[in-house]
Amino acid sequence: MASAELQRLWKLCRIDTGLVEIRKRAAALDPGRQVMAELEELKKQDQEVGGRARKLSSELTDLELAQKGIDDKLKKIDKELYGGKVVNPREVENLEKEIAILKRHRGANDEKILELWETLPPAKEAAAKIDALIQEKQKQLVERKKAAMALKATLEAEFARLTQLRPEATKGIPPTLMARYDVIRQRNDGIGMTEVTKKQTCGNCGTVLPERTVQGLRDEKVISCEACHTILYLSEGVV
Numbered sequence: 636m637a638s639a640e641l642q643r644l645w646k647l648c649r650i651d652t653g654l655v656e657i658r659k660r661a662a663a664l665d666p667g668r669q670v671m672a673e674l675e676e677l678k679k680q681d682q683e684v685g686g687r688a689r690k691l692s693s694e695l696t697d698l699e700l701a702q703k704g705i706d707d708k709l710k711k712i713d714k715e716l717y718g719g720k721v722v723n724p725r726e727v728e729n730l731e732k733e734i735a736i737l738k739r740h741r742g743a744n745d746e747k748i749l750e751l752w753e754t755l756p757p758a759k760e761a762a763a764k765i766d767a768l769i770q771e772k773q774k775q776l777v778e779r780k781k782a783a784m785a786l787k788a789t790l791e792a793e794f795a796r797l798t799q800l801r802p803e804a805t806k807g808i809p810p811t812l813m814a815r816y817d818v819i820r821q822r823n824d825g826i827g828m829t830e831v832t833k834k835q836t837c838g839n840c841g842t843v844l845p846e847r848t849v850q851g852l853r854d855e856k857v858i859s860c861e862a863c864h865t866i867l868y869l870s871e872g873v874v
């Protein structure tokens with residue numbers, strides 16, 4: 636059984652341990668770093684795959700426009716030839732040459748268009764797949780951020796609650812004991828006191844405690860673990 640002072644210190648220690656735990660959890664809060672990295676990777680892929688689909692698509696549009704231009708020109712020449720305006724044989728010959736050139740162009744364009752009709756759909760499909768993945772990741776990121784914000788709010792509220800309890804919990808603890816506790820917890824990652832386990836080991840470092848230490852604790856003495864210097868607390872019913 637521990638003295639009333641040690642019991643008070645133990646109560647304070649549980650508040651402090653809670654505060655340490657909250658700080659650790661707040662530091663480890665992840666607003667989706669992994670998801671963000673994956674999203675960046677997908678965006679890079681989209682630049683490549685999506686860029687290719689966009690390039691092919693604009694090539695097709697350009698070719699279709701060119702075909703229309705050629706058709707218009709051919710119609711115009713046709714009109715000139717058969718409208719009775721052009722009678723000079725040399726002029727007729729020139730126009731027929733022009734027709735042949737335009738038709739060759741049109742044929743070449745048609746080949747390219749056919750090729751694009753083959754390559755464009757799978758390119759678009761690949762780009763659409765990456766787009767869908769990007770959207771999915773963006774959704775995940777929003778969710779992750781929301782969850783992190785909610786957890787942050789919970790931790791902050793709990794931190795505020797424990798901080799408020801602290802001044803009251805320090806009352807009745809002798810200044811010398813308090814000073815000793817403060818020094819130890821500053822050295823010990825915020826942990827100044829620990830419970831003796833059922834196996835009579837230090838709850839902080841696991842060192843097996845000598846019988847005289849346990850006896851001293853039974854006698855309500857303030858004793859630290861020889862290995863980690865944490866103040867030991869013997870709760871009722873442990874030994």
Ligand SMILES: [Zn+2]
Binds near residue numbers: 841860861865
């Ligand atoms: Zn220890």
